[in-house]
Amino acid sequence: MSKKHFRVFLVFLVVTVTMMVYQASKGPIMPLGFLMHPLNLLNDSIRQVSYRISASIENLTITQKEIEDMRNAIAFLRLQNQKLKEIELENERLKDLLSLKKRQQGLPVSASVIARGNDLWSHTLIIDKGRADSITKGMAVITVKGLAGKIHEVYDSYSSVLLITDKRFKAGVRLQAGRAEGIFSGSGGRHGIIQYISTVETVREEEVIVTSGLDSLFPPGLGIGYISGVFKSDRKLFQDIEVTLFVDTMKVEEVIVLR
Secondary structure (H helix, E strand, O other): OOHHHHHHHHHHHHHHHHHHHHHHHHOOOOOOHHHHHHHHHHHHHHHHHHHHHHHHHHHHHHHHHHHHHHHHHHHHHHHHHHHHHHHHHHHHHHHHHHHHHHHOOOOOEEEEEEEEOOOOOOOEEEEOOOHHHOOOOOOEEEEOOEEEEEEEEEOOOOEEEEEOOOOOOEEEEEEOOOOOEEEEEOOOOOEEEEEOOEOOOOOOOOOEEEEOOOOOOOOOOOEEEEEEEEEOOOOOOEOEEEEEEOOOHHHOOEEEEEO
16 A cells, blocks of 8 residues: 555545544534434424415405405496386386376377387287277377377277378378478388478478377377478479478387377
8 A cells, every 4th residue: 555545545544433433422524414403494484484475375365256246236236227227217218208198189099019010110019908998990099209109900999000200191281380281101210200281381390390280190289300401493383392200210219199
């Protein structure tokens, strides 16, 4: 054995004996023992953070459920509010209808719309009053805004109404201010036309049109609409007059039948 190797062996032997003596008197040597305390602290911190995160997630779940319950409650309250609003609007309509009914002569009958025509081009309504309520064909049907149509067909417990928008609908009318008279016809939409008013008559836009009563069909003074267009031609004897109707027949829900 060389001197170099002998020295290495001697150092190793001394270190080994020293460690054995130390372990015998002090216990086993732990080279990284100084890291145990920080590691334990780190482990405790991780456990506490994990616990808090778990608790937060649980609380968040509860909060989400509470939010969902609140949303459902709000949706329910909105639905109830819509129902109350609909009742309020219906009461207002019926109040106006009752007031109109009291102003009409004879024995007017109030009725509700229960159905409409079978297609988009139909201009008829079905009301819940009929022959049993002394309804007859040709009676005027009105709303608080004006003339809506006339009774077209009558059955025992219900009737069909031909609306003022129908091209078959006609009525004798007059200008409320100018007093000129003509024949009103439906045109299939929210506008009607007046025929047979001479070009020499002064006709102004916005003037109100009412029934004349001269056709023996409708009582005089029922509102039809207002003039929204006047068209004259030197080659024609009569003016073409457009009328915007007072009654929106697509929104009619209650009517009065004039007997």
